[in-house]
Amino acid sequence: MVQSLDRSQGRAGGVAASAASNHGTFTGNRALQIEEPLIFEMGQPGRCGVDLPEPPKVKDRLNGLRRAGTIGLPGLSEPQVVQHYTRLSQKNYAIDMGVYPLGSCTMKHNPRINEKVARLAGIGDLHPLQPVSTVQGALELIDRLAHWLKTLTGMPAVAMSPAAGAHGEMCGMMAIAAALEAKGERAKRKVVLAPESAHGTNPATAAALGFTVKPIPANDRGRVDLAALKAALGPDVAAIMLTNPNTCGLFESEIVEISKAVHDAGAYFYCDGANFNAIVGRVRPGDLGIDCMHINLHKTFSTPHGGGGPGAGPVVLSAALAPYAPYPWIVKDGDKWRVAEDGAKVDGTPLGRLKAFHGQMGMFTRALAYIMSHGADGLKQVAEDAVLSANYVMAALKDVMSPAFEGPCMHEALFDDSFLKDTGVSTLDFAKAMIDEGYHPMTMYFPLVVHGAMLIEPTESQAKEDLDQFIGALRSLTERAKTGTAAEEFKAAPRFSPRRRLDETLAARKPILRWRPSNHPPGSDPMKQAAE
Amino acid sequence: MRYLPLTDADRREMLSVIGAKSVDDLFKDVPASARLGAKIGGLPDHQGELEVERAFQAFAAKNVSPGTAPFFIGAGAYRHHVPSTVDYMIQRGEFLTSYTPYQPEITQGTLQYLFEFQTQVTLLTGMEVANASMYDGSTGTTEAVLMANRITRRHKALISGGLHPQYRSIIETTAKWEGFKAVLSKADAEGLEDLIASVDKDTSCVVVQNPSFFGHVRDFTKLAEACHAAGALLIVVVTEVVSLGLLMPPGEMGADIVVCEGQSIGNGLGFGGPYVGLFATRDKYMRQMPGRLVGETVDADGKRGFVLTLSTREQHIRREKATSNICTNAGLCALAFTVHPTLLGEAGFTRLAELNHAKASQLADKVSAISGVKLLNDSFFNEFTVKLPKPAAPVVEALAAKGILGGLPVSRLIPNDPSVENLLLLAATETATDMGMDPLVAALKEVL
Numbered sequence: 001m002v003q004s005l006d007r008s009q010g011r012a013g014g015v016a017a018s019a020a021s022n023h024g025t026f027t028g029n030r031a032l033q034i035e036e037p038l039i040f041e042m043g044q045p046g047r048c049g050v051d052l053p054e055p056p057k058v059k060d061r062l063n064g065l066r067r068a069g070t071i072g073l074p075g076l077s078e079p080q081v082v083q084h085y086t087r088l089s090q091k092n093y094a095i096d097m098g099v100y101p102l103g104s105c106t107m108k109h110n111p112r113i114n115e116k117v118a119r120l121a122g123i124g125d126l127h128p129l130q131p132v133s134t135v136q137g138a139l140e141l142i143d144r145l146a147h148w149l150k151t152l153t154g155m156p157a158v159a160m161s162p163a164a165g166a167h168g169e170m171c172g173m174m175a176i177a178a179a180l181e182a183k184g185e186r187a188k189r190k191v192v193l194a195p196e197s198a199h200g201t202n203p204a205t206a207a208a209l210g211f212t213v214k215p216i217p218a219n220d221r222g223r224v225d226l227a228a229l230k231a232a233l234g235p236d237v238a239a240i241m242l243t244n245p246n247t248c249g250l251f252e253s254e255i256v257e258i259s260k261a262v263h264d265a266g267a268y269f270y271c272d273g274a275n276f277n278a279i280v281g282r283v284r285p286g287d288l289g290i291d292c293m294h295i296n297l298h299k300t301f302s303t304p305h306g307g308g309g310p311g312a313g314p315v316v317l318s319a320a321l322a323p324y325a326p327y328p329w330i331v332k333d334g335d336k337w338r339v340a341e342d343g344a345k346v347d348g349t350p351l352g353r354l355k356a357f358h359g360q361m362g363m364f365t366r367a368l369a370y371i372m373s374h375g376a377d378g379l380k381q382v383a384e385d386a387v388l389s390a391n392y393v394m395a396a397l398k399d400v401m402s403p404a405f406e407g408p409c410m411h412e413a414l415f416d417d418s419f420l421k422d423t424g425v426s427t428l429d430f431a432k433a434m435i436d437e438g439y440h441p442m443t444m445y446f447p448l449v450v451h452g453a454m455l456i457e458p459t460e461s462q463a464k465e466d467l468d469q470f471i472g473a474l475r476s477l478t479e480r481a482k483t484g485t486a487a488e489e490f491k492a493a494p495r496f497s498p499r500r501r502l503d504e505t506l507a508a509r510k511p512i513l514r515w516r517p518s519n520h521p522p523g524s525d526p527m528k529q530a531a532e
Numbered sequence: 533m534r535y536l537p538l539t540d541a542d543r544r545e546m547l548s549v550i551g552a553k554s555v556d557d558l559f560k561d562v563p564a565s566a567r568l569g570a571k572i573g574g575l576p577d578h579q580g581e582l583e584v585e586r587a588f589q590a591f592a593a594k595n596v597s598p599g600t601a602p603f604f605i606g607a608g609a610y611r612h613h614v615p616s617t618v619d620y621m622i623q624r625g626e627f628l629t630s631y632t633p634y635q636p637e638i639t640q641g642t643l644q645y646l647f648e649f650q651t652q653v654t655l656l657t658g659m660e661v662a663n664a665s666m667y668d669g670s671t672g673t674t675e676a677v678l679m680a681n682r683i684t685r686r687h688k689a690l691i692s693g694g695l696h697p698q699y700r701s702i703i704e705t706t707a708k709w710e711g712f713k714a715v716l717s718k719a720d721a722e723g724l725e726d727l728i729a730s731v732d733k734d735t736s737c738v739v740v741q742n743p744s745f746f747g748h749v750r751d752f753t754k755l756a757e758a759c760h761a762a763g764a765l766l767i768v769v770v771t772e773v774v775s776l777g778l779l780m781p782p783g784e785m786g787a788d789i790v791v792c793e794g795q796s797i798g799n800g801l802g803f804g805g806p807y808v809g810l811f812a813t814r815d816k817y818m819r820q821m822p823g824r825l826v827g828e829t830v831d832a833d834g835k836r837g838f839v840l841t842l843s844t845r846e847q848h849i850r851r852e853k854a855t856s857n858i859c860t861n862a863g864l865c866a867l868a869f870t871v872h873p874t875l876l877g878e879a880g881f882t883r884l885a886e887l888n889h890a891k892a893s894q895l896a897d898k899v900s901a902i903s904g905v906k907l908l909n910d911s912f913f914n915e916f917t918v919k920l921p922k923p924a925a926p927v928v929e930a931l932a933a934k935g936i937l938g939g940l941p942v943s944r945l946i947p948n949d950p951s952v953e954n955l956l957l958l959a960a961t962e963t964a965t966d967m968g969m970d971p972l973v974a975a976l977k978e979v980l
Contacts, residue, residue, distance in 0.1 A: 039648055039874050049875030050615055052962070055886040058893035063749040063911035065780045072655040075877035082617055085645065085871060089626035092641035096625030109535050110629050113581050118802075119619075122592025127605045128804030129940050130596070131932040137594025138803050151575055163667035163805070164860040166847070174709045200847035201859050207852035208678075210711050251561035282559065287566040298860065306622075306864025307642035308632035308824065310667070310806030326705070342701050343947045352705025356608060356670035356698040356793075357804025365588070372587060375578035376571040378533045384555045385538050391558055392546040408550070408558045435638055440631075446848075463537035464546065492832075497637040500832040507829035507841040511818065513661050514651040519828075 033498055036087045040515040043074020049081050091498040092307070093440045099462055099470045101393075103412045103443035103455025104199070104247060106277045106299035108386075111373065114302065114366035123365055128357035132338050139330050139337035142358065145368040146330070149295060149314055152379070154286025157322035159315045160330070161359040165274060168294025168313030169205040169241075171326060171354055175292060175317060176239050176268045177209055178324035178351040189238035189267065195224055197248060197447035199272060202241040211238060218449060222248040222405040222414075226257055233265035243272035244288070245279065247447040248405060249390065249412030249455065259289030268292070268321070276300045277386050277459070278411035281379030291318040297360070301367035312363035323348030328358050385460035386411040389467060393458055396471045400478040404450045411459070417452025419478060424487030427452040430477060432501065435494035437473045533578050596937070598801070602968035603937040604895070606915040606959025607745070607945070608669070608696045608771045609804065610796045612884075613963055618798045618871045622864050632824075632863070636839045637831075642863065643838035646826040649870040656776040656873075657790040658783025659812035663823040664840075665866040666809030666858065669793025670699045673739065673769050674706045675811065675822045675856055676789040677714075680737035680765040682855070683820050687712040688734045690727055693720035694744030696771055697945040703739070712736075719946050721908055721917055721955055723748025728758040735764040737789075742768055742782065743775055746942075746957065747912040756786025765789060773797055773810065774961075775913040777885030789813045798868030808865035819845060822856030884962060888914035891960040898973050899958060904980055908955070915959040917942070921980060924956040930979040931972070938972050 028035045060066070076084070093100070100107035118124055126138055146158045159175075162168035173192075180186040192206040196215045203213040216232055219225040224242065240262050244252045252258065262269045271285055271293035277300045279285075285293050297303045298311040305311075317325055327350050329340040340346045342353055374382060387410055394403055394413035402419040417427045431441035431454070443455040458467060480486045494500060512519055538546075543555070552558055559567060579587075598611050605611075622628065626641060633639030633646075646664045653662035666672035677689045689707070691700055691714055700716055707714035717725060723746060727738055738759055743749045752768060759766040768782035770792040782790045792810035799807060813821060819842060827841035847854040873881055892914040900907035904921035920927060924941035931938035942955040960969070 036644070038644070040651065043877065045878070048877050048880045049617070050880045052880060052883045052887060055883065055890040056894065058890045061893060061911050062779060062889070062913070063751065065749055065751055067778060067780055070878055071777065071881060073652070073873055073876070073878045073881055075879060076874055078617055078875060081871065081874050084874070085621045086624070088641040088644050089624045090641065092626040092630045093635070093638040094626045095629035100631070102631055105631055107631060111535060113584055115623060117585060117588035120588060120592040121597040121599055122595045123588065124800055124802055125597045125599055126595055126803040127598055127611065127801050127937070128609055129605055129607050129944065130937055131929055133929070134596035134932055134937065135803070137591040140594065141591045148575065151572060163671060166857040166859045167667065167671070170857060177709050200849070200851045200854065201857050203852035204847035204854040204857035208710055208857055213852045253561040253563065256563045256565065281572055282568055283562050283566050284568070284572070288563070304628045304864065305631045307627055307630045307639070307867065308863030309665070309860040310862045310865055311860040341944070342698070352708060353698060353701040354671070354705065355702065356668060356696065360805040361803035362806050369584055369588065372579055372584050373535070373581070374533060376575035378536070378578040380571045381533060381536055385536055387558050388538070388543060388546055388555055391550045391552070395550045408552070408560065432637070435635065440638065441635055460536055460538070464542040494637050498640050499637050499835060499837040502636045502831045502837045502839045503829045504839050504841065507827040507839045511841060512828040513818070513825055514654050515647070
């Protein structure tokens with residue numbers, strides 16, 4: 001007992017402080033919420049969570065470069081490690097727990113069969129550089145997924161290796177640069193057009209490749225202003241980068257005119273496929289005239305987000321860009337698969353290589369399992385249910401919140417903060433109050449073009465009764481905010497989460513990015529240290 | 533369909549609340565020419581879990597898994613034993629199905645393990661600060677070159693011939709399209725390369741690998757000094773991170789940026805991905821780093837907590853002026869990486885490294901005793917290069933035909949270079965046994 005009190009003192013500032021600030025518990029714990037130190041504060045020399053055999057004695061061949069000191073890793077037993085990370089896991093919100101309406105992120109159900117098949121020894125335990133004769137099934141699996149992606153998008157080719165959406169953007173924009181170079185136009189076409197509502201990755205990608213990013217305005221319907229676009233197009237424009245459905249949750253209704261105008265001007269159309277979930281199985285982007293589009297397998301095709309990755313971002317390419325796809329290419333010769341790696345002859349002039357090995361195989365496996373589970377019929381239903389759910393949320397909230405644009409929307413419902421005018425409650429406060437009600441907040445302050453934006457993406461994975469409860473919670477919160485006397489209450493939210501609002505200014509002003517004995521001396525109070 | 537909760541009755545009711553006649557009304561903004569009435573043709577319909585699992589078993593049956601054959605391939609991806617606890621932890625739904633921790637109040641689990649991860653990376657590499665992961669070692673290496681170019685405002689990177697050929701290829705690709713100069717030294721199979729004389733006032737960075745692609749263990753202290761004297765940065769790449777349990781860390785040699793492929797710790801082979809990139813540097817370069825960073829702070833009650841920080845470097849804030857376009861990284865693989873060394877601890881990590889070195893030593897002795905086979909390495913950790921009396925690629929095919937995954941012919945990654953045609957790269961980790969090594973040696977004797 002004494003020892004457990006000491007442990008909490010080291011973390012929570014002593015019995016008195018923790019009893020005062022933790023609703024009166026001596027330990028600082030609150031039932032299922034257990035306060036948890038860093039591993040570096042809990043190890044003991046002599047403990048180890050693995051049993052390894054004694055190494056055979058051999059002559060040292062390390063060129064005299066043995067590590068002189070210790071590494072500094074703490075010693076813990078296996079049960080301690082299990083408890084530590086289990087306790088940490090309980091401080092996270094997750095799709096497995098409920099509605100996760102994070103717009104632009106497509107937080108849909110992550111099926112467990114995907115995890116199971118990715119762990120089959122004949123799939124998960126393969127070396128990327130085994131002789132190709134021993135990995136024929138793996139290459140066939142990648143090609144099968146490629147076939148689905150091409151067919152679902154109506155595009156002739158796909159580059160599978162990009163590791164995530166932003167990496168896919170890099171791949172697609174490099175392919176555009178390569179196509180321009182082949183035409184001798186790379187030096188004169190230096191401008192990339194992107195709406196102000198674009199994901200930050202779009203301008204970041206274009207700028208990295210030496211393009212100047214020029215914003216194109218939106219019209220009052222939340223779509224690209226076609227006249228302004230046409231005026232911006234000229235012989236200096238390399239490409240347009242456009243998300244469709246766009247980040248306001250709307251379909252670009254003039255997209256065919258947009259792609260025609262872009263192509264007439266000699267430029268290419270990069271489509272950001274982050275919102276493909278709204279149209280998968282129902283609309284083929286290839287029919288809209290795009291030249292390339294990345295597909296976030298961790299959004300539309302359910303591979304888990306994993307707290308920020310890993311993802312996968314295959315890029316579908318038009319006939320004009322297909323020859324420039326990066327290595328590796330998976331090729332079928334007769335009934336045998338092979339991998340065309342750097343320097344190998346292929347039907348094109350690859351732009352180079354973007355990633356070691358063959359791409360995010362573990363994500364390919366999960367995505368293909370998801371796709372095969374749904375089939376062509378189920379995927380169409382996915383898009384329809386995702387769009388239906390978002391429109392339902394929009395319809396059920398439009399009298400109390402303020403939709404940014406007139407509907408119908410696609411798979412996301414976008415609101416601005418005008419319904420909070422004069423309440424003293426901000427978008428941030430409103431979002432934090434949702435945490436206390438048991439929900440992950442929606443995406444806030446994005447897209448940038450809408451004031452105090454709140455972007456709600458329910459996905460197809462929620463039952464109607466769960467949507468109704470979510471809608472009910474938001475309606476209650478708006479009602480409370482509109483009393484005009486609840487600002488303090490909102491600003492104090494969240495109150496019931498493992499931590500309350502965190503001081504982000506302090507974190508940035510005096511960055512502590514690792515545990516160090518000097519920052520965290522034994523017996524000191526880490527909280528006070530950080531606050532100083 | 534088992535993943536879709538809405539019933540037809542739900543859908544009708546929802547449509548009536550919306551005021552739409554059918555779901556088609558909701559797609560009215562899609563141009564008529566692109567509206568598909570029916571499902572997309574030529575693709576199969578939905579299937580049950582049993583059928584899906586069978587399909588994947590069929591894919592798996594067409595592959596030879598290293599667990600079922602003598603196996604000695606490394607070259608940037610290493611087969612280690614991953615404790616069961618690691619895979620259990622990453623399958624907890626609270627970790628697996630959570631998003632990037634943008635709402636810190638309800639993602640302290642992710643944020644705290646990333647803080648632990650960042651600390652582990654600094655300890656292993658001997659550096660001062662590390663980010664919350666990159667996609668993998670290969671892409672991280674290119675990000676390091678871009679960072680060095682930003683810091684030095686120079687645009688010439690010297691790339692060692694001991695760097696993994698695919699990593700070299702990615703740098704070369706990025707150099708071509710992003711506009712800087714990458715000077716690639718020739719393949720350094722003997723481990724004798726000296727780049728000191730090549731460093732000049734235009735050099736932004738030198739990129740080396742330790743142990744090198746060919747397995748040599750090098751001391752880069754003097755190279756670091758030469759870089760710093762010329763105002764350039766030294767980037768040290770480590771593709772076998774277990775080696776850091778035994779070897780002098782790059783930070784002690786004077787490295788300015790260290791990039792590692794973290795797959796070896798906690799993450800399986802997975803046919804090449806997803807893996808996890810470790811990225812570490814000096815405090816003074818913190819604000820030029822790509823990727824996410826987790827920092828310590830306090831909450832409204834004064835309790836310690838963690839947040840994503842210094843995000844003014846990143847694309848979602850800084851847009852075209854960001855240090856990188858990276859957004860999604862390798863969070864869950866970083867968790868696997870974090871749990872494994874936590875289980876190992878100081879004693880376990882060191883012993884794991886000793887075991888790897890010992891197994892590789894045994895293999896080197898056995899293989900180099902074969903007549904006509906020459907070991908090129910005086911030094912190595914768990915991987916080395918041998919020169920065969922004939923081209924290595926057909927030898928490896930012949931070994932595969934005998935059910936042995938016997939190393940990587942260097943020519944696969946460095947094609948059209950006669951100087952590497954006969955070279956075979958062999959790795960042995962703690963998973964290697966005499967029962968695997970002896971058949972390899974016997975088979976090599978037969979096919980040579």
